[in-house]
Amino acid sequence: MAAQLKDFFDTALVQRLGASLRAVHPTFDERAFRRRATDGLDALELLDRGRHLMRAMHAGLPARYEDAIDVIERSLGPVGNIDAVSGMAPFFYLPHTMFVAEHGLAHPARSLDAMHAITQRFSCEFAIRPFLEQHRELTLARLDGWVTDPSPHVRRLVSEGMRPRLPWAARVRWLIEDPEPGLARIARLVDDESETVRRSVANHLNDVAKDHPARAVEIARAWVRVPAREKTVRHALRTLIKRGDAGALEVLGVSSARPECEVRGAITPARVKRGGEVRIDATITTAAPLDAVIDLVVHYVKARGQTSAKVFKWTRASLAPGAALALTRRLSLEERTTRKHHPGEHRVEVQINGTRFPLGAFVLR
Template sequence: TTPPMAEPFKTFINPEVVTRAAGHLARHDPGFDGDAFCAAVVPHLAALELKARAMCVADALERHLAADFEDAAAHLERALRPLNAPPGTGGLDGWFLWGAGEFVARRGMAQPVRALSCLREMTQRFTAEFAIRPLIAQHPALVFDTLRQWVHDDSEHVRRLVSEGTRPRLPWGLQLRGLIADPSPSLPLLAALQDDTSAYVRRSVANHLNDIAKDHPVVVAAWLERHLPDASPHRRALLRHASRTLVKQGYPPVLTLWGRAEPLHGTATLALAPSHIALGDDVALTITLRSQAGEPQALTVDYVVHHVKANGQTSAKVFKGWETRLDAGQSLTLRKRHPVRPITTRRYHAGEHRVVVQVNGKAVAESAFHLTVGSPAAPG
C-alpha cells in the first residue's frame, strides 16, 4: 500500500492558529473584534492552500485593524511575542505573521519607513522575507538604504532578512524582476554577510548566490574567483552550497574553480535494484567507478532522475551525490537509496524513469527503473 503523505503545508495556518492570534490582538486593543476577525478567516481555510490562507488573514486584518496605518502597525507590534519568551507563547509569532506581514506591505506602501520598522520587529518572530519584497519593488532606493544599515543589526533574523528578502527568485515570494535582470545592488550586502557569525545568515547568502547563478552564472563564477582563495572553512562551505546549481549543470568555469573540471579517466557503471517499484518504495543505486588514470582524481558524483510527466515526456531532476577522490588504479563503489514517495512538490506518474550518473558534470553511466502508481509493483 502507498504510505500516507506528510501533513500538508497549508495546516501551518489553521483555525487554532487564527483563533489564538485573534486573542493576542484583542488583548492589546479592546476595540479589535476577535470574533468577527475569526469569522472572516476560519470558514474559508479548508478550501485554501498555505499562501492563500496567508492572504485571507491579510484581507481580514485590512478589514478589522485600525484604518490609520500607524495605529494598526503599533497594535501589531504590541501583540508580538516578547523576544525573551519561548516560541508559541505570549504573543503573535509563527506562520500567522505571513498574513500580518502582507497586511503591512499593502497598507504601509505609502509609509515605507514605518512599514520597514514594523517588518524588522516581525522578522524576529517569523520572517518578513515575503512582505519586504513589494516594498523593494516600489521603493528600491529607500529599502536598500535601510538594508545597508541592517547588515550590522544585532539580530541574526534581521541580518538574514537582508539576504533572504532580496533573493531574486525566492520560492513563494514575489519575483524581483529588477534584481533578476541586474543583481548588482545586492552584491555589496552579500559580501558584508558571507562571513556572518550566524550559520542561519550564511545559509541565506548561499541560497541567494545560487538564485543569481540561475540567471547570471558569470557573476557567481567571478564571485568564486574573488572569494574562494584563502576562504575560511565557513566561507568555503557557503560558496560550495552557492555553487550547487552550476556544479550540477556542469558549468566549466565553476567546476574549474572547485578543481572538478577534468572528466572521469576510467569507467563507470550504474546498477538499480529492484528494476520495478511501486510508489512509496526505494531504489538502490550502486555506482562503480574504476580509475584508468596514473594520478588521483577529485570527483563530484551526482545523479539525474528523469521523472515521467503526465504527457509521457520526462523532466530531469539532479540529486546531490558525493564529493570523493579516486586514487590511481582504484575501484570505488558508491551506494545510495533513492526514495520514490509522495511529496507535496512532485506528482509521480507511472512509466520508465531513467537515472543518469554524472561525474564532474558529465554523464558517465545510466540505467532505468519502472514505476507503478496505484497498484502493486511487478516482481524485479
C-alpha cells in the same frame, strides 16, 4: 493521516491571534474577528489561510494604517533564536507580514520600521518585495543600515529579501537583470557570525548563478580564498556544479576534463510501482588519481512522455588509481506535491565532474 501544513492555521490559532491583538488594543472586537477568521478557513490552502486571517485582522483594526500597524507591533511576542527556530511556530506571524505588504505600500518608511520588528519573529522576505519594486531607493538605503543590525534576523532579511529568484515569492525583475545591488550587500554578510545568515548568502549567490553564471563564479573564486568561506561557496555553486559548469568545478579545485574512469552498477528492481523505491548501486574505478564531485542523474518521465533530467548531489571523493569506489542510494517514487510520477522508462546516469556515464534504467508501472 499526517497533519498538513495548512492545518497550523486552525481555530486555536485564530483564538490566540485575536487574544494577542485585544491584549494591546482593548476595543478590538475579538468575537467578530473569530467569526470572520474561521468563516471559510477550512477550504483554503496555507498561504490563502494566512491572507484570510490578515483580512480579518484588517477588518477589526483601526482604519488608519499608522494606528493599525502600531497595534500589530505592540502585539508581537518575544524574538526567537534564529539558529534554533524550527517547525511551524513562526508562521503565527505570516498574516502580520501580509498586512504590511498589502496595506503599507503608501507608507513605506513606517512599513519598513514594522518589518524590522516583525522579521525578528517571522521573515519578511516576501513582504519586502513590493517595497523593492515600488520604493527601490528608500528600501535599499534601509537595507544598507540593516547589514550591521544587531539582530541576525534583520541581517538575513537583507540577503533573503533581495534574492533574485526567491522561491514562491513575487519576481522583482530588476533584481534578476542586475544582481549587483544584491551582491554588494551580501559581500558584507559572507562572514556573518550566524550560520543562518551565511546560508542565505549562499542561496542568494546560487540564485545569481542561474542568470549570471560567470559573475557568480567570479564572486565565488574571490570568496574561496578565505578558507572559512568554503562551505558557503560550495552551497552557492550547487546549481552550477550540477550543470557541470567548468568554472564552478575549478573553484572547488576539481577538473572539468572528462575523467578516465569506468562506471558499472545495477538498479533494482528493474520494474517498480508508483509509491515504491529503487536501489541504485554504482562502482567507479579510475586509471589515474581523481578528485571527483559525483552526482546522480535521473531522467523522469513527464506527463506527455518526454523526459526531464533531475540531478541529485551524491558525494565528493578522492580516488586512487585502480581502487574501486562503491556507492549506494535509494530513490523514493512516492507522490509529492513537487513531483508527480508517470509510467515509463527512467534512465539513470552517474555524473562525475560534469561528465555523465550511463548506469541503467528502471521502468515505472
